Structure formats: structure tokens, C-alpha cells
Amino acid sequence: MATKVDKDREKILQVEVKRRRVKAGGGYEPFWKLKDLDVALVDEDTEFRCKDCGGALKVFKSHKAGVPVAHAEHKERADSEYCATGLHFKKATDGREPRPSAHPVE
Ligand SMILES: [Zn+2]
Numbered sequence: 001m002a003t004k005v006d007k008d009r010e011k012i013l014q015v016e017v018k019r020r021r022v023k024a025g026g027g028y029e030p031f032w033k034l035k036d037l038d039v040a041l042v043d044e045d046t047e048f049r050c051k052d053c054g055g056a057l058k059v060f061k062s063h064k065a066g067v068p069v070a071h072a073e074h075k076e077r078a079d080s081e082y083c084a085t086g087l088h089f090k091k092a093t094d095g096r097e098p099r100p101s102a103h104p105v106e
Pocket of ligand 1: 048051052053054074077079080083085086092
């Protein structure tokens with residue numbers, strides 16, 4: 001059981017990417033923009049976070065045919081357990097409420 005490959009992987013296809021915009025009065029300020037992950041990869045974005053909990057993501061790129069498309073998973077299991085899009089959250093049967101990541105990416 002422990003060695004079995006977990007086929008129930010998270011598959012987050014939409015993420016927030018960190019961008020910069022011109023601030024009123026000069027300079028730049030960072031902001032988070034919602035994007036499809038495959039578009040973000042083409043645009044060469046490098047900073048990602050979960051759009052629902054703000055938690056860190058692991059990004060899996062795919063360039064091979066037949067392999068699942070690029071997707072992201074929560075880096076921290078705790079995020080996955082309490083994020084609305086988290087795999088472990090969806091599996092939970094205790095009626096828990098989603099909550100933001102304890103370690104959001106800022
Ligand atoms: Zn999340």
C-alpha cells in the first residue's frame with residue numbers, strides 16, 4: 001500500500017503568478033494575476049501560488065505527448081488539506097472549512 005503509486009494526484013491548472021505593475025505616483029508594485037498554468041509557462045512566469053489558499057505550489061511541466069498536461073500541486077500537505085482545491089480537502093469527510101495557507105506566498 002505504501003509503495004503504491006498515488007494516482008489521485010492534485011491537478012491544479014489555474015494559478016496566480018506574480019507580476020509587477022506601474023504604481024500611481026511612480027515605481028512598481030507586485031500583484032498576483034490569475035492565469036492558466038500552461039499560459040504562464042509559455043510566458044516564463046517564475047513565481048506561482050495557489051489561487052485559493054495562497055500556498056506554495058510545485059509545478060510540473062510537460063512537453064511530451066501522452067503525458068498529462070502541465071499542472072501544479074500544493075507543496076505543503078497542510079495546504080492541500082485545507083484548501084478548497086486541495087486533494088486532501090476534497091477527500092475529507094469531516095465537513096471542514098477551507099482556510100488560507102499558514103505560509104502564503106507573498
Ligand atoms: Zn491551495
